[in-house]
Amino acid sequence: MSTLLKLEGVQVFYGASQALFGVDLDLAEGEVLALMGRNGMGKTTTIHTLCRMLPMRYGKVWFAGQDISGWPSHRAARLGIGxxxxxxxxxxxxxxxxxxxxxxxxxxxxxxxxxDFFPRLAERRDQSARTLSGGEQQMLAIGRALMTNPRLLVLDEATEGLAPTIRREIWAAIGALKGEGYSILLVDKALSEIKPLADRCAILARGEVVWTGPPAALDAEVEARHLGV
Amino acid sequence: MVEARREFILNAVIVLALFAVPLWALMAGEPFIISLATRVAILALAAVGLNIALGLGGMVSFGHALYFGIGGYCAGILAHHAFSGTPVAFGLSGTNQMLVIWAVAMALSGLVAAVVGALSLRTSGIFFIMITLAFAQMGFFFTLSWPAYGGEDGLPIFVRNQFPGVNTMRPWELFLLAFGVLLVALVVFAMLRASRFGAALMAIRQNPDRAAAVGISPFGVKLTAFVISGMLTGLAGAMMADLSRFTSPAMMAWTMSGELIVIIILGGVGRLCAPVLGAAILVGFETLFGGWTEHWQLWLGLVLLGVVLFARGGVIGLIAGREGHG
Known part of the structure; x- marks a missing residue:
């Protein structure tokens, strides 16, 4: 499998304070990678950086064989980051x-x-997005990313704050996309739902990747050290 | 859905009224009212142009009089040279054919809009407003000090330009021409709004960063919309010069830019028929109160104040409901 996404020594600052201290990450074509970590450890910053919504001070982002480090976000999206x-x-x-x-x-x-994939979006087609429920808005956000026909789907806290039944629907949809061979980068805290879905996990702590491995290798000790509350 | 249907009916009523009033005037032998309706149609056309930039794209251009004036001067200058039989420049002759004049007016105002847009769209908010105003003022003072074409006295069009199959000297036929062009512009606006481009433009207005994250280039889409917007307003300028048979720097004055914005706010920003209703209200006030007091704009100002305070969706929003587009 070829590498689709690669982050090399990415350092990001918000003003004077450093948020990422050299993040290295790679994702192969067709792989589902879960990016985990406690709140404030740099998950969303990493995602915004690879989508080119945040400037980097050091490091490189490669996507589909191209160095996109200096690109604006709309070009990164057109290259296939959804x-x-x-x-x-x-x-x-x-x-x-x-x-x-x-x-x-x-x-x-x-x-x-x-x-077809989200029949609710067909039912609600003429409604303005602000009148949708949280779950429907999430389906719309996923649908909108799919409309760009991405090569990599990046989901940041896809099920946060949703009712359990809706969460199951969203996870089922993500599972279906995995079944079709999509490359997916997941950011979530829901371990029990991530484990059956992810091929590999990466854990961020204080702006660095501190652990990578298959979900099966995530033992109680690692969880307690990096993920527990 | 109810609101959408109500707005559709309201739009139909507005457009039919703009047709029916001059038709009645034709029967009653009131050519002045036909000319007023023509003025409404042409101002509405100019505002349809601005409505693309302002209503769909959220670009508050305070300089659309520039394109209106460019259109006007295209008509005036080409007609002037056709009348005197002298070349415009580089051996090119003038013309009294509206179709040619319109094409030149749209091309030139589109070109200027591309330059102005490319420079001003790097900013937003109050800076964008001021830069667009500054460009329009440059145009205004340029025409003011352009003695070859009348300077501050303006440039008359002695014989109205021609359109195949239409006697443009007859008020009713000229109205039909302006009304037809307005209808085409409204269809263009509706199609644009329903297209992927229109959705992208409205998405950028709501959140440019989010739009960029799904692959929409905010600058490219806004610039394209700004150019289309300038072209339509330029076309309206060429038609207005022919209606009044006169072109002057006043077409480029900042008050003209303001009037176009007022028209859209009165009607309802981003609404399909806002330009038509807004232009009708403006011309109506100008005619009714203008004959009575020269301070007619005071009354218009009060109405505008009422709309801004109590009907944020404009008069159309007041009647058809705030739900709807944009």
């Missing part, structure tokens, strides 16, 4: 359909296919 941002962040005053077609790029995923 972000489902934390907190969903749909365009609130646009209708569901408008949210989807705004992001559309040619490829397998069309409006009809996304509506």
């Amino acid at each position: 972000l489902v941002p934390e907190g969903r962040r749909c365009f609130p005053n646009l209708s569901v359909t408008e949210n989807l077609i705004a992001a559309a790029r040619p490829g397998h995923w069309t409006l009809a296919r996304v509506q």
Whole structure:
């Protein structure tokens, strides 16, 4: 399997305070990688950096064989990084359909296919996004990322704050995408749901990757040291 | 959904009224009212242009009079040279054919909008407003000190330009022409809003960073919209010069830019028929109160204040509900 995404020694600062202290990460084509860690350890910063929404001071980001370190985020997205941002962040005053077609790029995923995948989005097509429930907004955010026909799907806290039944629906959808061979980068705290889905886990602590390995190798000791509350 | 249907009906009423009033005036033999309706249609066309930038893209251009004036001067200068039989420049002759004039007006205002947009879209908010205003003022003072084409006295069009199959000297036929162009512009606006481009433009207005994260280039999309917007307003300028048979620096004055914004705010920012209703209200006030007091804008100002304070969706939003587009 070839490497799809590679981060090399990425250092990011917010003003004078350093958030990432040299993050190294790679993700192979077709792999599902879970990025884990406690709050404030740099998960979202890492994701925003690889989507080119944050400037780096040192380090490089490679995607699909290209050095995208200096690219603006819209070019990174066009190259195939499909972000489902934390907190969903749909365009609130646009209708569901408008949210989807705004992001559309040619490829397998069309409006009809996304509506098949999430039938609720077809039912709600003319409603403005702000009137949707949290779960529906999450489906819309995933659908919007799929409309860009990405090579890598990046999900930041996809099920945070959702009711258990909705969470199961979202996880089932992510599982279906994995089944189709999608490369996925997951950020989540829900260990029990990540474990069956992820091929590999990486744990961030204080702005560095401190552990990588298969989910099966995540023993109680590692969990307690890096993930426990 | 109810709101969408109500807005559709309201739009139909607005457009039909703009057609019915001059039709009645034609029967009643009131050519002045037909000319007023033509003025409404052309101002509405200019505002449809601005509505693309302001309503869909959230770009508060305070300099759209620049494109209106460029359109006006295209009509004036080309007609002037056609009338006198002298070349415009580089041996190119003038013309009195509206279709040619419109094409030149749209091309030139689009070109200027591309330059102005490329420079001003690097900023946003109050800076964007001020830079667009500054460019329009440059155009205004340039035409003011351009003696070859009348300077501050302006440039008359002695014989109205021609359109195939239309007698443009007849008020009713000229109205039909302006009304037809307005309808086409409204269709263009509706198609643009329903397209991927329109959705991307509205997404950028709501959050440019989020839009960029799904692969939309905020600068490219906004610049394209700004150019289309300038082209439509430029076309309206060329038609307005023909209606009044006169081009002057006043077309580029900052008050003109302000009027276009007022038209859109009165009607409802981003609404399809806001330009038509807003232009009708503006021209209506100007005519009704203008004959009575020269301070008619005081009354318009009060209405505008009321709309801004109590009807943020404009008059259309007040009637059709705030839900809807944008």
